[in-house]
Amino acid sequence: MAFYLGIDLGTSAVKCILVGEDGSVRGSRSAEYPLLTPHPGWAEQHPQDWWEASVRAIRELLADTGVRGEEVRGIGLSGQMHGSVFLDADRNVVRPALLWCDQRTAAQCEWIEETIGRERLGRLTGNRALTGFTAPKIVWLRDKEPECYARTAHLLLPKDYVRMKLTGELGMDVADASGTLLLDVGKRAWSREVAEAIGIPMSWLPPLFESNDIAGRLLPEAAERTGLAARTPVVAGGGDQACGAVGVGVVRNGIASVALGTSGVVFVHDDSYQADPLLRLHSFCHGVPGRWHRMGVMLSAGGAFQWWKNRFGYEELERAAAEGRDVYDCLTELAASAPPGSEGLLFLPYLTGERTPHPDPLARGGFVGLNVRHDKAHLTRAVLEGITFGLRDSLELIKESGIAITELRVNGGGARSPFWRQMIADIFGYPVVTVNSTDGPAYGAAVMAASGVLGRSIESLCGEWIKTVDRTEPNEANRAAYEPYYEVYRCLYPALRDSFRRLSALAGQ
Ligand SMILES: Nc1ncnc2c1ncn2[C@@H]1O[C@H](COP(=O)(O)OP(=O)(O)O)[C@@H](O)[C@H]1O
Numbered sequence: 001m002a003f004y005l006g007i008d009l010g011t012s013a014v015k016c017i018l019v020g021e022d023g024s025v026r027g028s029r030s031a032e033y034p035l036l037t038p039h040p041g042w043a044e045q046h047p048q049d050w051w052e053a054s055v056r057a058i059r060e061l062l063a064d065t066g067v068r069g070e071e072v073r074g075i076g077l078s079g080q081m082h083g084s085v086f087l088d089a090d091r092n093v094v095r096p097a098l099l100w101c102d103q104r105t106a107a108q109c110e111w112i113e114e115t116i117g118r119e120r121l122g123r124l125t126g127n128r129a130l131t132g133f134t135a136p137k138i139v140w141l142r143d144k145e146p147e148c149y150a151r152t153a154h155l156l157l158p159k160d161y162v163r164m165k166l167t168g169e170l171g172m173d174v175a176d177a178s179g180t181l182l183l184d185v186g187k188r189a190w191s192r193e194v195a196e197a198i199g200i201p202m203s204w205l206p207p208l209f210e211s212n213d214i215a216g217r218l219l220p221e222a223a224e225r226t227g228l229a230a231r232t233p234v235v236a237g238g239g240d241q242a243c244g245a246v247g248v249g250v251v252r253n254g255i256a257s258v259a260l261g262t263s264g265v266v267f268v269h270d271d272s273y274q275a276d277p278l279l280r281l282h283s284f285c286h287g288v289p290g291r292w293h294r295m296g297v298m299l300s301a302g303g304a305f306q307w308w309k310n311r312f313g314y315e316e317l318e319r320a321a322a323e324g325r326d327v328y329d330c331l332t333e334l335a336a337s338a339p340p341g342s343e344g345l346l347f348l349p350y351l352t353g354e355r356t357p358h359p360d361p362l363a364r365g366g367f368v369g370l371n372v373r374h375d376k377a378h379l380t381r382a383v384l385e386g387i388t389f390g391l392r393d394s395l396e397l398i399k400e401s402g403i404a405i406t407e408l409r410v411n412g413g414g415a416r417s418p419f420w421r422q423m424i425a426d427i428f429g430y431p432v433v434t435v436n437s438t439d440g441p442a443y444g445a446a447v448m449a450a451s452g453v454l455g456r457s458i459e460s461l462c463g464e465w466i467k468t469v470d471r472t473e474p475n476e477a478n479r480a481a482y483e484p485y486y487e488v489y490r491c492l493y494p495a496l497r498d499s500f501r502r503l504s505a506l507a508g509q
Pocket residue numbers: 010011012013260261262263301302303304305306326328329332411412413414415416417420
């Protein structure tokens with residue numbers, strides 16, 4: 001049988017899956033790597049760690065499944081977006097990569113918008129300068145580490161580094177390149193005008209591909225390390241949001257997806273290029289050739305729930321260990337014992353700053369409305385509700401743009417929870433659908449590989465391989481109960497914005 005390997009280079013781990021030619025998943029394997037936070041608000045990783053973890057996960061996956069290297073006919077890559085991999089002329093890593101969730105570049109974003117002009121930047125790239133994006137990271141390097149800047153000769157995004165180790169080739173797909181702020185998203189080509197305006201050498205920017213283009217073939221040394229066959233085709237792949245959307249079949253107008261990973265994303269497909277006139281949503285190329293998408297991105301969605309579990313979920317951790325259950329399931333069970341609205345308690349999930357709809361690295365979290373009746377169940381439910389209200393903000397921007405949505409498909413770790421899926425259906429007011437492929441971005445990367453190797457369209461493979469398995473309808477009583485809470489939630493950030501700034505200054509952040 002022929003198999004396609006999907007590699008998703010996440011923020012905490014790389015996940016590799018093998019998909020058979022009928023679309024079924026034969027097996028998956030993950031390998032973790034550390035996240036470095038040398039200063040508050042900074043987030044870095046060593047590209048070499050990504051490569052070593054990928055080698056380990058692929059080897060173990062082949063051993064677990066008994067699939068032979070020669071049976072893998074194509075490889076596709078998905079990855080955390082925006083991270084800056086700086087390479088010297090010999091393709092050695094110059095310094096650890098700055099990641100999508102790194103917040104150090106507020107001054108550089110301001111400088112870029114002043115230098116180019118926000119309106120002109122929007123016209124050229126479809127987007128604003130946001131702290132997570134790649135171009136501000138390059139400007140930061142020039143400002144703060146001029147020796148590293150002087151040694152740099154090539155720029156890649158995280159998964160492109162792994163592809164370079166697999167194939168020896170430099171390259172980037174237009175979906176992931178959209179998050180650099182250096183791409184003319186409408187034309188699917190580098191924007192010389194932007195690069196020159198902010199002084200980024202065009203020679204640093206690699207060749208561009210569509211996600212299902214074959215961007216190289218496996219090197220003999222990479223074949224030896226991974227157990228795959230030399231010369232196996234490797235497609236360009238895409239950023240994890242585009243791959244995740246393909247992985248749940250969001251490849252035509254009308255279907256939106258909600259990704260509950262560390263970040264939280266509401267994603268809609270666009271047949272043609274449509275930038276958000278006010279630049280509140282990200283407007284990017286899709287992983288489907290000749291298609292685009294818009295999305296709103298929350299920085300801490302699943303990440304805020306993970307924080308709650310790590311800091312306050314010790315009883316549930318113990319119970320989960322004793323009963324052989326998932327700690328998140330114990331926490332959602334606890335949350336379900338409080339009513340919608342958590343009896344007057346709201347949670348703001350901006351624990352690592354925010355992007356959509358409040359592009360503010362200094363935004364912070366909080367519980368508002370606490371009273372003596374509240375216990376851990378209320379607080380846990382409020383955390384999930386606050387994250388979901390934050391995602392609803394992105395949905396509202398999408399609706400304001402006139403995009404008609406008929407169905408929401410969920411992916412990411414949070415989508416495993418039926419309780420959270422019901423909450424999304426109730427707060428968003430749309431049916432929430434899960435599909436047979438639960439491996440999200442890694443599955444989308446495998447679809448891209450099959451598309452490139454077989455010469456079939458991504459849409460037709462999605463149509464054949466991806467099926468609905470569960471549908472959660474909104475509960476009208478809950479929906480009505482949530483609505484007034486959402487109205488209050490929306491007022492909180494504007495009211496607290498200045499206090500967040502003062503608190504960040506007091507904490508030296
Ligand atoms: N059973 C579950 N119930 C609810 N949320 C969950 C569950 N399992 C995982 N999660 C959430 O999903 C997040 C991880 O999602 P994942 O897609 O693996 O993230 P990433 O790719 O960013 O590492 C966790 O931080 C947690 O918030």
